[in-house]
Amino acid sequence: xxxxxxxxxxxxxxxxxxxxxxxxxxxxxxxxxxxxxxxxxxxxxxxxxxxxxxxxxxxxxxxxxxxxxxxxxxxxxxxxxxxxxxxxxxxxxxxxxxxxxxxxxxxxxxxxxxxxxxxxxxxxxxxxxxxxxxxxxxxxxxxxxxxxxxxxxxxxxxxxxxxxxxxxxxxxxxxxxxxxxxxxxxxxxxxxxxxxxxxxxxxxxxxxxxxxxxxxxxxxxxxxxxxxxxxxxxxxxxxxxxxxxxxxxxxxxxxxxxxxxxxxxxxxxxxxxxxxxxxx
Amino acid sequence: xxxxxxxxxxxxxxxxxxxxxxxxxxxxxxxxxxxxxxxxxxxxxxxxxxxxxxxxxxxxxxxxxxxxxxxxxxxxxxxxxxxxxxxxxxxxxxxxxxxxxxxxxxxxxxxxxxxxxxxxxxxxxxxxxxxxxxxxxxxxxxxxxxxxxxxxxxxxxxxxxxxxxxxxxxxxxxxxxxxxxxxxxxxxxxxxxxxxxxxxxxxxxxxxxxxxxxxxxxxxxxxxxxxxxxxxxxxxxxxxxxxxxxxxxxxxxxxxxxxxxxxxxxxxxxxxxxxxxxxxxxxxxxxxxxxxxxxxxxxxxxxxxxx
Numbered sequence: 001x002x003x004x005x006x007x008x009x010x011x012x013x014x015x016x017x018x019x020x021x022x023x024x025x026x027x028x029x030x031x032x033x034x035x036x037x038x039x040x041x042x043x044x045x046x047x048x049x050x051x052x053x054x055x056x057x058x059x060x061x062x063x064x065x066x067x068x069x070x071x072x073x074x075x076x077x078x079x080x081x082x083x084x085x086x087x088x089x090x091x092x093x094x095x096x097x098x099x100x101x102x103x104x105x106x107x108x109x110x111x112x113x114x115x116x117x118x119x120x121x122x123x124x125x126x127x128x129x130x131x132x133x134x135x136x137x138x139x140x141x142x143x144x145x146x147x148x149x150x151x152x153x154x155x156x157x158x159x160x161x162x163x164x165x166x167x168x169x170x171x172x173x174x175x176x177x178x179x180x181x182x183x184x185x186x187x188x189x190x191x192x193x194x195x196x197x198x199x200x201x202x203x204x205x206x207x208x209x210x211x212x213x214x215x216x217x218x219x220x221x222x223x224x225x226x227x228x229x230x231x232x233x234x235x236x237x238x239x240x241x242x243x244x245x246x247x248x249x250x251x252x253x254x255x256x257x258x259x260x261x262x263x264x265x266x267x268x269x270x271x272x273x274x275x276x277x278x279x280x
Numbered sequence: 281x282x283x284x285x286x287x288x289x290x291x292x293x294x295x296x297x298x299x300x301x302x303x304x305x306x307x308x309x310x311x312x313x314x315x316x317x318x319x320x321x322x323x324x325x326x327x328x329x330x331x332x333x334x335x336x337x338x339x340x341x342x343x344x345x346x347x348x349x350x351x352x353x354x355x356x357x358x359x360x361x362x363x364x365x366x367x368x369x370x371x372x373x374x375x376x377x378x379x380x381x382x383x384x385x386x387x388x389x390x391x392x393x394x395x396x397x398x399x400x401x402x403x404x405x406x407x408x409x410x411x412x413x414x415x416x417x418x419x420x421x422x423x424x425x426x427x428x429x430x431x432x433x434x435x436x437x438x439x440x441x442x443x444x445x446x447x448x449x450x451x452x453x454x455x456x457x458x459x460x461x462x463x464x465x466x467x468x469x470x471x472x473x474x475x476x477x478x479x480x481x482x483x484x485x486x487x488x489x490x491x492x493x494x495x496x497x498x499x500x501x502x503x504x505x506x507x508x509x510x511x512x513x514x515x516x517x518x519x520x521x522x523x524x525x526x527x528x529x530x531x532x533x534x535x536x537x538x539x540x541x542x543x544x545x546x547x548x549x550x551x552x553x554x555x556x557x558x559x560x561x562x563x564x565x566x567x568x569x570x571x572x573x574x575x576x577x578x579x580x581x582x583x584x585x586x587x
Binding site: 007009010013014016017018019020021023024025027028029030031032034035038081082083085086088089090093103104106107108109110111112113114115116117118119120121122124125126130146149153177178179180182203204206207208209210213214234235237238241242248251252255258259262263265266270 | 284285287288291292294295296297298299300301302303304305306307308309312313315316383384385387388390391392394395396404406407408409410411413414415416417418419420421422424425426452455459483484485486488489506509512513514515516519520540543544547548558559562565566569570572573574577
């Protein structure tokens, strides 16, 4: 009797678990398929190289691509030095159990959980107003840098920790200075992992909308400098879908560009991390 | 030529400064969001004369914090600032999505570890990874043009933008969060416990139900807390599918506006008290989410220590 009950509940449980997995796959598949299939047919060379016409109902997304690239460029210029420095400090220069290390990690963990709209509020108050940058690509990129930093540091730190102990010991045995060890031994060995951190950061930045609306703004023109306001791909999707009647088609076209870009980044990251795992 | 010792000292100083700067960002965020909220927080009693234009409500009384739940409604132009319907909207949408995404996500994590054939498991893991990276605005766009019309055809008020749409979109968005966190919790269960279960002749369900899930309970709670934190802070997708009407929802088909959507919708033109109140609701969100994140961390650490 006990045995039979067990099998019955075993079947029920298996059915439940499989249902969860199938439901998730069905939703994910449906979402990816409907976004890409509704949009990808409109994506062609003209769409990628023209300016938007009639608030984006027509024309292309060229200035928006340029703004996105600039925003992400600013973001990375700030994130990479700050993040790599922090990661080396946490992985190599300080005991993981020291109060300072725990404090820095906790601060980064909390930062990693801050909702994006609050980054938007902060970026608006700090970069746009207090530092006087106004609605600009610079403000948007720097706001995104704050947002991307925690995930970048986490991945970069593990990349640096993954550098084999042998290398440290060899460097020590050669009496290399810390400077040389850092720049000639650790960083070159950690490059694949740092690239993974970089691509993850780019993916995170590409996906962001709420933090950009009130920092880099809405403008659809070609930006002339980093002090100009510029609209990112994600903000363009939001605006077309919600504020422009008849903008849905172009919203899907832009969304499919964004999703395909993110899929490519995912594949690249996966490839790089696998290579890294094989290496260590 | 700079000596190696000075160079090393400079590098050590630089690395320490960079790390401290990274840690300082969260403080800067708290500071600035709090500073901008100050107008709303401070004006209890002491009204700054220079500011009375923005701080006197329709009845000619100075703004007080209690106005945020006592005013007649949300009408920033008329100095009416009742946030209650939005607080309720945010909580309902978040709890609703936690109820769905929690069991579903843990189910997927169990599937990945104990039921999935190797190749299918690999593919589902990749899909989870991909879905975690899909931008919230794309979830919102999909919700608006696929999910909302479906709900509209079922709804008694024939309107799709609703609390239900918000709950579903938040569920879809946060399943990957739950899967990743509970997957880690399940994998952290010590192998000797599972071997012991196998030696006792326990079946798969019994192993999972009586050994793995209890052993992983702290990590699973941590996964649900993370889901909650993610859902309550989500803005764009919810903004696109919920209808954004400021009214206490009376059914699951009623449109709602969440606190986060309210910020996104009104920040562009808000000033004085209005702006300050938007920052204040952001500050409250920031505090709630930070506490949740720290709690989630503590729970997942507890699991690691207790096993």
